[in-house]
Amino acid sequence: MYTPINQWAEDDRPREKFLLKGKSSLSDSELLAILIGSGSRNESAVQLCQRILASANNNLNALGKLSAQQLMEFKGIGEAKAISIAAALELGRRRRSEDAFEHKKITSSKAVFEIMQPIIGELMHEEFWVLYLNNANKVIHKAQLSKGGMTGTIVDVRVVFKIAFEHNATSIVLTHNHPSGKLYASEPDKKLTEKIKMAGRQLDVIVLDHIIITETGYYSFQDDGIF
Numbered sequence: 001m002y003t004p005i006n007q008w009a010e011d012d013r014p015r016e017k018f019l020l021k022g023k024s025s026l027s028d029s030e031l032l033a034i035l036i037g038s039g040s041r042n043e044s045a046v047q048l049c050q051r052i053l054a055s056a057n058n059n060l061n062a063l064g065k066l067s068a069q070q071l072m073e074f075k076g077i078g079e080a081k082a083i084s085i086a087a088a089l090e091l092g093r094r095r096r097s098e099d100a101f102e103h104k105k106i107t108s109s110k111a112v113f114e115i116m117q118p119i120i121g122e123l124m125h126e127e128f129w130v131l132y133l134n135n136a137n138k139v140i141h142k143a144q145l146s147k148g149g150m151t152g153t154i155v156d157v158r159v160v161f162k163i164a165f166e167h168n169a170t171s172i173v174l175t176h177n178h179p180s181g182k183l184y185a186s187e188p189d190k191k192l193t194e195k196i197k198m199a200g201r202q203l204d205v206i207v208l209d210h211i212i213i214t215e216t217g218y219y220s221f222q223d224d225g226i227f
Helices: 014-021 028-036 045-055 060-064 079-101 109-120 156-166 187-203
Strands: 125-132 140-145 171-177 206-213 218-220
Touching: 028 045, 028 079, 045 125, 045 171, 045 187, 079 125, 109 125, 109 140, 109 218, 125 156, 156 187, 171 187, 187 206
Parallel strands: 171 206
Antiparallel strands: 125 140, 125 171, 206 218
């Protein structure tokens, strides 16, 4: 039976619970309910958010892929509420990205995956990024070099090394995502990598690896022996 949140016990109301018990005590649906503020005539904000989460298999990553327009398809979610949810999830994604970066030392392909997955792992289009490292193999800069469609991007090799010189980088790691989820190096991937490696040899900037990123995994040219 539907009971409005303002008739719940005070300890159970999301905002009051947040203040009394702390943010970690709230469920995902309760946190979302605070964002949207109110539900509809037939369900509370928490029930509405439970329904939205259930449609995404109770997975915040899956929910984060929904556009504001898709969120507005749920009865009780108008434009303002949809934008609030989408904005909050995007902030969470950016926070994960910043936490992963923090001048991390690159010791393995997995370390690159941990930095780049929050940035490009869940995108529906391809993006090509480069990590710029110093002598200690710490990331001093990261840059998006191109943004393309579902199947590929175009990369200007000159820009790759222009940025390297601007940041005094001594080595770089190439990365891009495969929206298809397929973890393999295509022939264009291999040709582009070799082209950048050759330029790096001439300019004394080492290309350490090329990592292909998907939502759940990665493929390393170095690990696979292509380098």
